[in-house]
Amino acid sequence: MxxxxxxxxxxxxxxxxxxxxxxxxxxxxxxxxxxxxxxxxxxxxxxxxxxxxxxxxxTKEDLYRQVVRNIFEIWLHAADSMDGAAGPAEGIGAYIDAKMEISRRHPFGSKVWASEVMHGAPVIQDYLETTLRDWTEGRAQVIQRWIDAGLMAPCDPKHLLYMLWATTQHYADFGHQIETLNGGKPLSDKQWKAAKDGVKAIVLRGIGVL
Amino acid sequence: MxxxxxxxxxxxxxxxxxxxxxxxxxxxxxxxxxxxxxxxxxxxxxxxxxxxxxxxxxTKEDLYRQVVRNIFEIWLHAADSMDGAAGPAEGIGAYIDAKMEISRRHPFGSKVWASEVMHGAPVIQDYLETTLRDWTEGRAQVIQRWIDAGLMAPCDPKHLLYMLWATTQHYADFGHQIETLNGGKPLSDKQWKAAKDGVKAIVLRGIGVL
DNA sequence: CTTCAACCTGACCATACGGTCAGGATTGGA
DNA sequence: TCCAATCCTGACCGTATGGTCAGGTTGAAG
CATH class of the missing domain: 1.10.10.60 (Homeodomain-like)
Structure with missing residues (x-):
């Protein structure tokens, strides 16, 4: 003992x-x-x-830096859902699921991240230019391969990624607005599922895999 | 004189x-x-x-309040593009165009708005609960009518609206991130057009009107 | 038990901030 | 020309904030 x-x-x-x-x-x-x-x-x-x-x-900045780094890690780990997927329907669907789940479970982190980027990424600019850039290039290539293989409709992979980030993170970053438009009540389990399914339906149909 | x-x-x-x-x-x-x-x-x-x-x-707060109100006005005016449209392809397409244009021309305003909402809308909560709620309900009804008329695929109109807001505003709010991933250079005219067309293509195909 | 490093914190400090105000400059109507 | 209203600003003030530090407490190795 x-x-x-x-x-x-x-x-x-x-x-x-x-x-x-x-x-x-x-x-x-x-x-x-x-x-x-x-x-x-x-x-x-x-x-x-x-x-x-x-x-x-x-210092306050040290503390802030650590918070931002933690979020960045979680953010990147969501990519695992996309890896090893057979095709776009599975891969992108799973990625949307994962990111929606993060928006739900880490709304504060998502907001801090959004705030950091909006203010010009003063503390994680190096991460954007290295880790994030590599990550993005890699995923864009995967998507491009899917397109080339005729598994999904042609599109600019980067803009598709931006769309995925935007739509999923919106539910965290603009959660207050969504809550207000929902009668002042947070989304219920059912509503979260509906949101997730709604996003997936439009995006997947939008890239021609539904 | x-x-x-x-x-x-x-x-x-x-x-x-x-x-x-x-x-x-x-x-x-x-x-x-x-x-x-x-x-x-x-x-x-x-x-x-x-x-x-x-x-x-x-006071600083008065100044801030005025800034936020101005942005809200611009934001609402983009709705005009959606009005009087024959169907979803035209209406939603024009709305995306208008909002992308706002993201390009008023990136600061968009960020202030995002920041305000992220922090719980301390100064424009009343607007959210009145003007924005009414606006949203109205547009959601228009979209629902299009769905009922078989002009587009069924979906929850609200989540579609959230998606439009998210994707278009992302180009302003996360402009710094996009710029970094674009090799550190702001999007060119061509790239902005590509972004706009890319968003429209996926969304419009996603709701079955392409 | 002793010792030392790690842990903890009330009290304190320099600074920067939002806001005020007295008094001066400018404008424009009578 | 005169006067009142509007416009303008340097100097100032109270407060709140990030950060420091001396001195105390606790844990654990020997």
């Missing part, structure tokens, strides 16, 4: 605290933007003294 | 200054967010002393 727990105790506390702070930060950054967010607000949200945040994250 | 110019002079100056300030504010709010924007930055951008801004707009 002691022999196994003790060595982990310190590391655990650190991981837990960091995670707690990051979660609170994600929410506050999403709701107030980087400029509108304050360390005090994040501290209150996390139930910790402000000075404690500065113990784990030197 | 004097009789006609003089009475306008004062009003003209006022209109020009207000417009100048609003334009600068739109850009700064778009690039820094409400919280990150400062009156000093806006003043510098407009080439005016900070105190002058406060002469025309009592």
């Amino acid at each position: 002691t022999a196994q727990d003790r060595p982990l105790r310190r590391a655990e506390i650190r991981r837990e605290r960091e995670s707690l702070i990051l979660k609170a930060a994600e929410k506050v950054f999403a709701e107030a933007g980087f400029g509108g967010a304050t360390m005090q607000l994040i501290a209150d949200m996390a139930g910790l003294p402000k000075a404690n945040l500065h113990y784990y994250f030197a | 004097t009789a006609q110019d003089r009475p306008l002079r004062r009003a003209e100056i006022r209109r020009e200054r207000e417009s100048l300030i609003l334009k600068a504010a739109e850009k700064v709010f778009a690039e820094a967010g409400f919280g990150g924007a400062t009156m000093q930055l806006i003043a510098d951008m407009a080439g005016l002393p900070k105190a002058n801004l406060h002469y025309y707009f009592a």
Whole structure:
């Protein structure tokens, strides 16, 4: 017991605290933007003294950077759904499913990401130019191959990707607007399914695979 | 001359200054967010002393409110393209064209709007609940009528509208990301046309009118 | 038990921000 | 020409914010 727990105790506390702070930060950054967010607000949200945040994250920008990186990771992992798919119907369908699920489960993260990009990507510009660019080129090639093989209607793969990003992330980023237009109530399970199916139906039919 | 110019002079100056300030504010709010924007930055951008801004707009929030309202107006006017259309191909096609044009010509405005909604629409919530809701209901009915008349494939009109908003506004809100993935260069005239045509092709085929 | 590093935090500081205001300049009607 | 209204702004103020730090607490290795 002691022999196994003790060595982990310190590391655990650190991981837990960091995670707690990051979660609170994600929410506050999403709701107030980087400029509108304050360390005090994040501290209150996390139930910790402000000075404690500065113990784990030197500056507000460091904390923000970490939040953005985490989201980027989740974002990229959604790509796995697209890999190893037999064709566009399966691959793109699964990708839409995955991204809609992310919009539902990580709405704050999606907003932070949107905000970061809208402001000119001051902290993740290098990621855009390396990781994201490579990822995009790769997927575009996959789509192009599907087109060449006659598995789907011809289109510019990049614009198709933009469309997928836009439509799926819209449900997170503009969730408040959608909620308002839904009578002030969040989308129910059924409505989320309808949204997902609706997006898939139009996109898949739009690229000629339905 | 004097009789006609003089009475306008004062009003003209006022209109020009207000417009100048609003334009600068739109850009700064778009690039820094409400919280990150400062009156000093806006003043510098407009080439005016900070105190002058406060002469025309009592508070930062007043200025912001005006910026958001202006964008909302432009946004709603795009709806005119959809009105009086014979069918979905014409109506929705024209609406996409109009919204893509707005994304190109008013990228700052689009970002401010996105930011406002993402942060829970603190200053235009009432507009969302009245004007936007009415507008949306109206258009949804038009689309439903097209569906009932067999002019397009069945779908939830609201989700179709969300898709149109998402895809078109994405080119403004995520313009920086698109630019980065375009080799760091803004979309050319040809690329904008390609984007517009690409979106229209997928959406129109997606609702079965191509 | 001792020791040391990691962890924690109340109190504090310099700065930058939104906003104010007194007083000056300009305009235009009488 | 005079005067009142409008326009303009440098200097100023209170506050809130990001960040610091000295000094205390806790955990665990020896």
